[in-house]
Amino acid sequence: xxxxxxxxxxxxxxxxxxxxxxxxxxxxxxxxxxxxxxxxxxxxxxxxxxxxxxxxxxxxxxxxxxxxxxxxxxxxxxxxxxxxxxxxxxxxxxxxxxxxxxxxxxxxxxxxxxxxxxxxxxxxxxxxxxxxxxxxxxxxxxxxxxxxxxxxxxxxxxxxxxxxxxxxxxxxxxxxxxxxxxxxxxxxxxxxxxxxxxxxxxxxxxxxxxxxxxxxxxxxxxxxxxxxxxxxxxxxxxxxxxxxxxxxxxxxxxxxxxxxxxxxxxxxxxxxxxxxxxxxxxxxxxxxxxxxxxxxxxxxxxxxxxxxxxxxxxxxxxxxxxxxxxxxxxxxxxxxxxxxxxxxxxxxxxxxxxxxxxxxxxxxxxxxxxxxxxxxxxxxxxxxxxxxxxxxxxxxxxxxxxxxxxxxxxxxxxxxxxxxxxxxxxxxxxxxxxxxxxxxxxxxxxxxxxxxxxxxxxxxxxxxxxxxxxxxxxxxxxxxxxxxxx
Numbered sequence: 001x002x003x004x005x006x007x008x009x010x011x012x013x014x015x016x017x018x019x020x021x022x023x024x025x026x027x028x029x030x031x032x033x034x035x036x037x038x039x040x041x042x043x044x045x046x047x048x049x050x051x052x053x054x055x056x057x058x059x060x061x062x063x064x065x066x067x068x069x070x071x072x073x074x075x076x077x078x079x080x081x082x083x084x085x086x087x088x089x090x091x092x093x094x095x096x097x098x099x100x101x102x103x104x105x106x107x108x109x110x111x112x113x114x115x116x117x118x119x120x121x122x123x124x125x126x127x128x129x130x131x132x133x134x135x136x137x138x139x140x141x142x143x144x145x146x147x148x149x150x151x152x153x154x155x156x157x158x159x160x161x162x163x164x165x166x167x168x169x170x171x172x173x174x175x176x177x178x179x180x181x182x183x184x185x186x187x188x189x190x191x192x193x194x195x196x197x198x199x200x201x202x203x204x205x206x207x208x209x210x211x212x213x214x215x216x217x218x219x220x221x222x223x224x225x226x227x228x229x230x231x232x233x234x235x236x237x238x239x240x241x242x243x244x245x246x247x248x249x250x251x252x253x254x255x256x257x258x259x260x261x262x263x264x265x266x267x268x269x270x271x272x273x274x275x276x277x278x279x280x281x282x283x284x285x286x287x288x289x290x291x292x293x294x295x296x297x298x299x300x301x302x303x304x305x306x307x308x309x310x311x312x313x314x315x316x317x318x319x320x321x322x323x324x325x326x327x328x329x330x331x332x333x334x335x336x337x338x339x340x341x342x343x344x345x346x347x348x349x350x351x352x353x354x355x356x357x358x359x360x361x362x363x364x365x366x367x368x369x370x371x372x373x374x375x376x377x378x379x380x381x382x383x384x385x386x387x388x389x390x391x392x393x394x395x396x397x398x399x400x401x402x403x404x405x406x407x408x409x410x411x412x413x414x415x416x417x418x419x420x421x422x423x424x425x426x427x428x429x430x431x432x433x434x435x436x437x438x439x440x441x442x443x444x445x446x447x448x449x450x451x452x453x454x455x456x457x458x459x460x461x462x463x464x465x466x467x468x469x470x471x472x473x474x475x476x477x478x479x480x481x482x483x484x485x486x
Contacts, residue, residue, distance in 0.1 A: 050106065050107050051106055051107075051108075052106050053103065053104060053105050053106050053109065054104045055101055055102065055103060055104060056071065056101075056102045056104050057099065057100070057101055057102075058096055058097060058098050058099060058100040058101075058102060059098060060098045062096060062098070063078075063094075063096060064078035064081050064082055064093050064096060065078045067081060067096075067102070067104075068080070068081055068110075071104060072107055072110060076416045077110045077111065078093070080105055080109065080110035080111070080112075081102060081104060081105070081110070084102070084103045084104070084105050085102050085103055088100065088102070146429060146481065146482055147429040147430070147479055147480065147481055147482060148394070148398060148401060148402065148478075148479070148480040148481075148482060149477065149478070149479055149480075150392050150393075150394065150477075150478055150480075151413055151475060151476065151477050151478065152390040152391055152392045152461075152475075152476060152478060153390065153391070153473060153474070153475055153476070154388045154389070154390050154410075154463075154470045154471070154472065154473070154474045154475075154476050155388060155389055155390070155391070155472060155473070156383035156384055156385055156387070156388055156472045157384065157387045157388065157389050157462065158346055158348070158383065158384035158387065159351070159381065159382065159383045159384070159472075160344075160345050160346060160348070160381065160382040160383075161374060161378040161381055162189070162342045162344075162345075162378065162379055162380040162381065162382065163342075163363065163366055163378050163379050164192055164339065164340060164342070164361055164363065164379060165336075165339040165363060166192070166336060166339060166340065166363070167360070167361065167362035167363065167364075168192035168193050168196070168340065168360070168361065169192060169193045169358065169359070169360050169361075170190060170191075170192055170193075170355055170356065170357055170358065170359055170360070170361055171191060171192055171193045171194065171357070172188075172190055172191050172357060173189070173190040173353075173355060173356065173357040174188070174189050174190065175357075177189060177350060177353065178350065178353070179350050179351065179352060179353055180349065180350060181349070181350045182347075182348070182349055182350075183344040183347070183348060183349070183350060183382065184344060184347055185344055185345065185346055185347050186343060186344060187343065187344045188341060188342070188343055189342045189343065189344060189380055190341075190342040190355065190357075190379065190380065191340055191341040191342065192340040192341075192361070193340075194337070194340065197333070197336050197337035197340050198337070200332075200333040200336060200337075201330070201333040201334060201336075201337055203329075203333070204326065204329045204330035204332070204333040204334075205330060207325075207326040207329055207330070208323065208326040208327060208329075208330050210322075210326070211319065211322040211323040211325070211326040212323060214318075214319040214322055215316065215319035215320060215322070215323055217315075217319075218312060218315035218316040218318070218319040219316055219319075221308075221311075221312040221315060222309060222312035222313055222315075222316055224308075224312070225305060225308035225309040225311070225312045226309060228301075228304075228305040228308060229302065229305035229306060229308075229309060231301075231305075232298060232301035232302040232304070232305045233302055233305075235294075235297075235298035235301055236295065236298035236299055236301070236302055237298075238294075238298070239291065239294035239295040239297070239298040240295050240298075242290075242291040242294060243288065243291030243292055243294070243295050244291075245291070246284065246287040246288040246290070246291040247288055247291075249284045249287060249288075250281075250284035250285055250287070250288050252284070253277070253280045253281040253283070253284035253285075254281055254284075256277045256280060256281070257277040257278055257280070257281040259277075260273055260274045260277040260278075261274065261277075342379060342380055344382060345382075346382060346384055347384070348382040348383055348384045348385070349382065349383055349384075349385050350380065350381070350382060351375075351381040351382060351383045351472065352375055352376075352378070352380070352381040353379075353380055354376065354377060354378060354379055354380070355379040355380070361379060365377055366378060383472050385467065385468075385470075385472070386467055387462065387463060387467060388441075388462070388463045388467055388470050388472075389441075389444065389460055389461060389462045389463070390408075390410070390441070390460070390461045390463075390476055390478060391458060391459070391460055392458070392459045392460075392461065392478060393451070393454070393456040393457070393458060393459075394456055394457060394459055395455065395456050396450050396455045396456060396457060399446075399457060400483075401482040401483060402443060402446060402459055402480060402482075403443065403446075403483065404443050404444070404445065404446055405442055405443060406442065406443045406480060406481065407440065407441075407442060407480075407481065408440065408441045408442060408443060408461045408478055408479065408480050409430060409434060409437040409439075409440055409478070409479040409480075410437065410439040410440065410441060410461075410463070410466070410476045410477070410478055410479075411437065411439065411476060411477045412439075412469070412470075412474060412475070412476055412477075413475040413476055413477045429479065430479045437466075437479075438465070438466045438469055439463065439465065439466030439467075439469055439470065439476070440463070440464050440465050440466060441461045441462055441463040441464050442461065442462060442464055443459060443460070443461055443480070444460045444461060444462040445459070445460045446458075446459050446460075447459070461478065
């Protein structure tokens with residue numbers, strides 16, 4: 001914007017006039033709040049805190065809310081004073097004592113700093129979870145409370161952070177889908193480009209077919225090897241029979257030859273008969289040697305057939321391993337294809353959509369350092385708004401005061417409430433009839449482990465009624481009767 005140089009004095013004058021009006025309005029607010037200023041120094045302090053930090057000496061009866069009301073005209077800015085003096089107060093906003101010198105941030109700083117306490121409930125939980133006696137600003141004691149009061153954040157019990165496992169372009173996002181819509185289990189919400197997953201799936205199917213073919217061939221070789229073994233064993237049987245027959249013929253030829261040898265000496269047989277008997281003996285001996293050779297050859301054939309069977313069976317095992325490998329590859333391809341789709345795993349409500357059709361998405365985009373980062377970077381988030389749970393951090397002294405199954409009374413927290421409103425009297429208990437609490441729950445679990453730094457333990461409450469009144473992330477106040485039945 002272009003501004004004429006002659007307009008600057010007028011602008012400066014208007015700015016000064018605005019500051020005067022702001023200060024006048026602030027002082028009128030203090031008067032309406034019936035704040036008594038005993039002397040000019042108090043007025044100076046109140047004017048100073050408008051623009052810069054100062055200090056404040058605690059008086060009897062003061063609390064952080066009262067001090068904030070006195071200095072800022074707003075009791076809800078007590079959190080800023082607490083943040084500025086957290087070390088002095090040792091993390092307890094109720095530890096204010098007369099005579100303490102508190103650091104007071106300027107009004108502008110207070111409004112910024114106070115946001116940090118209004119976005120969470122840890123400080124209120126820390127203060128509200130003290131047990132036994134609470135120190136008041138008068139150093140008086142409050143009797144043992146019959147109730148426990150604290151604050152927490154309501155979260156949907158079932159929440160699904162849906163993301164793609166591989167990088168790729170988002171080819172489809174349901175054009176009717178928007179945050180707050182209800183979805184059904186199995187509904188396709190989005191998917192990535194399918195060319196690569198489809199190609200991988202086709203290749204994996206081809207590998208399975210090839211492996212099955214190899215298995216069929218290997219099994220056929222086993223059948224052939226078994227048939228060869230049967231033939232070899234049959235040949236062994238035939239060879240052994242031939243050998244036995246040759247041995248019998250050899251025995252007969254030996255007897256005949258011996259008899260003709262005796263007859264020839266007695267001149268009862270001719271030389272020709274003797275020679276014929278000797279020739280038959282030699283033939284029988286040769287037949288035995290041939291039969292033995294045939295038996296050995298047939299035995300070798302059996303060994304070869306057995307080796308062939310072992311090889312064929314090994315090939316079958318290799319083929320089966322190939323099938324398993326191919327099926328594993330197919331499974332991986334199917335999973336990859338499945339992971340390229342975002343399909344609703346539950347009946348729920350769309351809490352967040354962080355993707356757009358046609359855009360590129362990579363798993364590296366998902367940030368997991370904090371819950372808020374996940375919420376801002378997960379492609380689609382679903383919640384089931386029918387059941388909520390609240391996680392509470394209670395001080396170690398309260399461990400015996402809570403029981404699984406104990407009733408809990410919940411209310412939505414007013415975040416701009418004063419410290420006194422957010423830390424009610426635990427002795428008196430709830431400030432309204434129990435029957436008027438529309439949101440209720442029961443203690444679902446109690447952790448047996450203490451936080452070594454803060455000396456507290458985790459309690460989880462699950463709602464039993466009034467879920468429709470809650471939203472995920474809602475800050476709630478919780479009343480729990482001490483010693484509730486398990």
